[in-house]
Amino acid sequence: MDKLRLENVTYRYDVGTAFEQTALDDVTLSIEEGKITGIIGHTGSGKSTMMKLLNGLDHPAEGKVYLDGVDLNADKKELLSSSSLFEKYQNLSKSARKKAILSEYADFKKNLCFRVGLVMQYPEYQLFEETVEKDISFGPKNMGLSEEEIKKRVREAAMLTGVSEDLFEKSPFDLSGGQKRRVALAGVMAMKPEVLVLDEPAAGLDPRGRNNIFSSIVDYRNQTGSTVIIVSHSMEDMAKYCDRVVVMNHARVAMEGDRKEVFAHVGELSSMGLDIPEITRLAELLRERGLPLTDAIYTVEEATSALLSVFGKGGADR
Amino acid sequence: MKEQFVKTEELSFSYQAENENEAIPAVKNLSVEFSSGEYVAILGHNGSGKSTFAKLLNLILEPVSGRLFVDGKERTAELSEGELLDLRRTVGMVFQNPDNQLVATIVEEDVAFGPENLGYPREELRKRVDDALATVGMTEYASYEPHRLSGGQKQRVAIAGVLAMTPRCIIFDESTAMLDPSGRREVLSTIRRLNREEGITIINITHYMNEAAEADRILVMNDGELLFEGTPDEVFSRRDELLAVGLEVPQSAELVFRLREAGIDLPTEALSTPEKCAACIADAYFAKRKGGAVDG
Numbered sequence: 001m002d003k004l005r006l007e008n009v010t011y012r013y014d015v016g017t018a019f020e021q022t023a024l025d026d027v028t029l030s031i032e033e034g035k036i037t038g039i040i041g042h043t044g045s046g047k048s049t050m051m052k053l054l055n056g057l058d059h060p061a062e063g064k065v066y067l068d069g070v071d072l073n074a075d076k077k078e079l080l081s082s083s084s085l086f087e088k089y090q091n092l093s094k095s096a097r098k099k100a101i102l103s104e105y106a107d108f109k110k111n112l113c114f115r116v117g118l119v120m121q122y123p124e125y126q127l128f129e130e131t132v133e134k135d136i137s138f139g140p141k142n143m144g145l146s147e148e149e150i151k152k153r154v155r156e157a158a159m160l161t162g163v164s165e166d167l168f169e170k171s172p173f174d175l176s177g178g179q180k181r182r183v184a185l186a187g188v189m190a191m192k193p194e195v196l197v198l199d200e201p202a203a204g205l206d207p208r209g210r211n212n213i214f215s216s217i218v219d220y221r222n223q224t225g226s227t228v229i230i231v232s233h234s235m236e237d238m239a240k241y242c243d244r245v246v247v248m249n250h251a252r253v254a255m256e257g258d259r260k261e262v263f264a265h266v267g268e269l270s271s272m273g274l275d276i277p278e279i280t281r282l283a284e285l286l287r288e289r290g291l292p293l294t295d296a297i298y299t300v301e302e303a304t305s306a307l308l309s310v311f312g313k314g315g316a317d318r
Numbered sequence: 319m320k321e322q323f324v325k326t327e328e329l330s331f332s333y334q335a336e337n338e339n340e341a342i343p344a345v346k347n348l349s350v351e352f353s354s355g356e357y358v359a360i361l362g363h364n365g366s367g368k369s370t371f372a373k374l375l376n377l378i379l380e381p382v383s384g385r386l387f388v389d390g391k392e393r394t395a396e397l398s399e400g401e402l403l404d405l406r407r408t409v410g411m412v413f414q415n416p417d418n419q420l421v422a423t424i425v426e427e428d429v430a431f432g433p434e435n436l437g438y439p440r441e442e443l444r445k446r447v448d449d450a451l452a453t454v455g456m457t458e459y460a461s462y463e464p465h466r467l468s469g470g471q472k473q474r475v476a477i478a479g480v481l482a483m484t485p486r487c488i489i490f491d492e493s494t495a496m497l498d499p500s501g502r503r504e505v506l507s508t509i510r511r512l513n514r515e516e517g518i519t520i521i522n523i524t525h526y527m528n529e530a531a532e533a534d535r536i537l538v539m540n541d542g543e544l545l546f547e548g549t550p551d552e553v554f555s556r557r558d559e560l561l562a563v564g565l566e567v568p569q570s571a572e573l574v575f576r577l578r579e580a581g582i583d584l585p586t587e588a589l590s591t592p593e594k595c596a597a598c599i600a601d602a603y604f605a606k607r608k609g610g611a612v613d614g
Contacts, residue, residue, distance in 0.1 A: 019466075042498045043469045177364045204414065204495045206363040206525050208564035233498045236569060273500030278528060278592055279569040285596035291603055300569050304576045311582050311603065 002066075003033040003195060003227040004054060004116075009063035011049050023049040024060065025251040031195075036221055036228040038238040038259075041248030042273035047231045050248070051197055054229070055116035056109065067116065067195070070108060079105050114143050117193030121200045124172075124180035132175070132183050133168035139191040150190075157190035160223070161216045178209040185213065189220055196220065197229045202237065210234075214241050239263060239277045239298035247272065260296050279303050320353035323519050324375060324409070324487060329384035331370055344370040346542040347384065352487070357513045357520040359530035361553075362539035363564035368523050371539065372489045375521070376409035377402060389486065403436075410480035414492040416472035417465075419479070425467075426451065426460040429478045436483075450481040453516065454508050470501025474508055481512075487519035488512065494529065506532065527554070527568045531590040538565070550590035557586075570595035 011024040024046045031037050041047050052058040053065050059073040066072065079085060079101055089097040117139075120126070129135035136157055140150045158165060161182040167175065172183055181201075188196065201217065202210040218241060221228050232238055238245055238259070245262040247255040249272045255262050263269070263276050266284075270276075283297035283306075291310055297303045329348045332341035344367045352358055362368040373379040374386065377393065386394045393405050413419055422428035429447045438446065451457045454474040464472055473493055480488055490509065494502040506529060512518045522533060530536050536553040538545045540563040546556065553560075554567045557575050566572065571589035577599070578584050584602050588594045 042500055200496075204364075204492065204525070206564050207527070207566040209364055233502075235499070273498060275499040277569065279573065282570040282573065282592040282596055285592055286599060289596060289600040291600060300572050300576065303573050304580070307573070307577055307599065308580055308582075311577070311606065313580060313582065 001033045002030040003068065004031040004229075005029070005064075005066040005069075006050070006053070007064045007066070009050075009053065009060045009065060011046075011053065011058075011060050015061075022251050024053075026063070027251075027253055029246065029253055029256070031227060031229060032244065033227050034221070034225050035243040036218070036230065036241060038242035038245045039229060039231045039248060040233070040235070040238055040245060040274055041254075045248040045272075046251045047248050048199060051118065051199055051229075051231060054195070054197055055118055056112045057118070067112070072112065074105065076102070114139070114191045115193055116195040116197060117188040117191055119185055119188050119196070119198040119201060121203060123184035123188075124177065127172040127180060127184055127187075130171060131169050132163065132172050135172050135183055136163070136186045136190050139187050143191060153190045153192065154186075157186040160189055160219055161186040162212055178205055178212070181205065181209070181213065182216070185216065189216075192224060193226065195227045195229065197231075199231045200233065201230065202232070202234070210237065217241070235263070235275045236277045236279070239280070247274070259298050263298055264296065320355060322351050323354040323356075323389060324350075324352040325387040326350050326374070327385040327387075329371075329374055329381050329386060331374055331379055331381050333370075341382075344542050345374060345381075348542070348544060350537065350544060352519055352521065354486070355513070355517045355519055356535065357510075357533045358522070359533035359536045359550075360521065360523045360539060361525075361527070361530055361536060361560075361565055362545075366539045366563070367542035368539045369491050370542075372411070372491055372521065372523055375487075375489060376406050376411065378411070407436075407483045408485055409487045409489065410483060410485035411489045411491060412473070412476050412480055412493045414495050416469060416476050416496070419476040420464040420472060423463055424460075425456065425462045425464055425475050428464060428475060429482050432479055432483045446482045446484070447478075450478040453481055453512070454478045468501060469497045470504035473497065473501065473505050477505075477508060477512075485518065487521065489521045489523070491523045492525065493522075495525065502526075502529075527566060531568060538563070551588045551594075554590050555586045568592075574598060 006027050006029045009024050009027045013021045013023055039047050053060055056072045064071050080098060085101045089100045092100055127135050129138060133154060136154045137150050140153050163182050163186050172180060175183065202213045205213065214237060217228060220226065230242065242259060245259050246253060247262060254272060255265060263280055266276050277298055279300055280298055283293055283303060287293050293306055293310060295306055297306055327349050329345060331345040332343045335342050348371060360368045370379060374381050381394060385392060388405060388408060420428050421431055426447050429450050430443055433443055433446050451460055454477050456471065456474050456478060459467065459471065464475060494505050497505060509520055509522065510532065513520045524530055531550040533550065535547060536550055537547045538553060545563060554571045557567045560566060570592040574584050574586060574589055574595050582602065584598055589598065
């Protein structure tokens with residue numbers, strides 16, 4: 001089932017100037033519900049522009065963006081002529097129906113930023129509250145939830161991201177870089193968005209920090225069944241954590257599929273300024289040296305089990 | 319033995335905690351030497367003190383104690399304004415975010431910014447800018463506006479700006495962290511060229527293990543101190559110690575360690591590149607097969 005869908009989406013910057021640039025060019029793309037989708041592409045390939053269109057922060061020049069089948073940028077005329085909305089409110093008088101439809105859509109727009117949570121690059125720069133707890137509470141508070149529900153969500157989000165409750169009364173500015181990043185992520189998770197969109201969530205973090213951030217994203221998906229979209233330059237992380245991978249190039253979708261389908265195209269990826277995971281390259285080198293590795297390899301785990309069976313140890317240790 | 323270029327003796331630095339009188343030590347009695355023309359990578363988790371240490375090497379931060387020697391001269395005594403400028407010229411720095419480092423609206427003006435402030439005559443200035451842009455392969459972009467460039471190109475312009483001051487040493491503080499794979503490749507190959515062809519001493523602070531593998535030597539920092547150091551092969555043979563301080567080894571080396579844990583006898587002395595790891599695994603495989611231990 002599609003959670004999000006872009007249909008023939010075009011977006012341009014600096015329209016009407018000498019620098020006019022097409023950031024998205026007739027892009028059609030479906031994001032499957034409950035999956036982790038990775039978006040890769042060189043700088044300027046259109047990834048970040050796409051992110052901004054997913055929660056209505058910006059709207060395309062042409063084309064449509066849908067969340068659960070609802071157009072994010074519908075105009076009044078389109079709404080009032082929608083057959084599904086007409087059917088839903090067919091028992092109402094014409095004027096009451098119009099009012100109901102418009103108010104339903106207004107609610108939809110209002111809740112969009114809670115349903116599609118955006119975690120921008122270096123989100124820790126956006127921390128501003130006096131205490132960690134207040135910062136994580138900011139989103140849920142804006143949703144108008146009860147005190148009790150807010151407290152519960154803040155605790156859950158803190159648990160997911162590994163923010164210790166001992167830190168709740170501290171100023172976010174006294175935390176380390178890795179801790180700040182986790183607090184910022186917890187603030188978005190506390191809104192329990194159905195779609196979590198993250199731009200380079202692990203940029204600038206050390207290896208342990210990277211692993212922690214990605215595990216909490218996977219845990220969030222597993223616990224809530226939410227849809228996750230991750231934009232990243234790290235092919236290793238993408239291969240490890242994503243169910244599906246979308247490759248953007250020159251404002252278009254160049255490739256799309258599960259990680260095996262995508263990372264099999266070594267030459268094309270390289271010509272787009274991208275890479276394959278290091279472990280995939282190692283498997284290539286081993287094949288060249290004559291080791292009988294048959295399966296495609298994209299993670300260290302896959303490489304370990306493939307080589308154990310090549311060495312005649314398959315099964316015994318696993 | 320190469321000539322020593324930068325040397326620190328018991329160098330320390332502390333940050334002042336906000337609203338409190340206590341000082342938080344970030345670098346603790348660090349004594350390290352870098353030789354002229356060496357390429358060194360510094361690894362360490364976030365908060366391990368590596369960036370602070372780098373900023374002490376050209377006195378962007380002033381140490382609370384210890385001594386710093388650059389090019390044979392002590393730099394931690396009272397320095398005049400001119401001596402300080404000389405140090406910053408000798409030891410240049412390139413930071414993480416290219417957008418924060420570019421100041422002018424045209425690429426060549428940006429590169430000229432540093433040497434212009436030093437008052438070089440026009441011809442000398444022109445030559446320095448042209449040479450610097452040529453070295454980083456950005457000559458054809460001289461009249462571009464920086465914000466029209468890719469991340470890797472912007473970072474190369476930032477490097478050219480440092481080069482125009484003719485430094486002997488350049489410190490890269492996570493300069494590839496925000497770049498896409500091709501941007502990283504551009505910057506890394508530029509760094510390599512500066513080191514090999516221009517003989518510039520390189521200190522590269524990074525979180526990417528495979529990037530550190532390119533250096534002659536790796537320093538591993540933890541908690542403001544030097545934990546251990548060695549060639550990439552030596553450092554990546556100490557995987558468990560790296561894991562213990564929040565770091566890791568490159569994926570290929572990690573694979574070798576996991577195979578060993580599963581009972582395959584593999585040596586760990588040379589695992590710093592995928593090529594070396596492939597050789598290590600393949601040798602064991604064919605040796606074993608020759609001995610008839612592997613069936614199929």
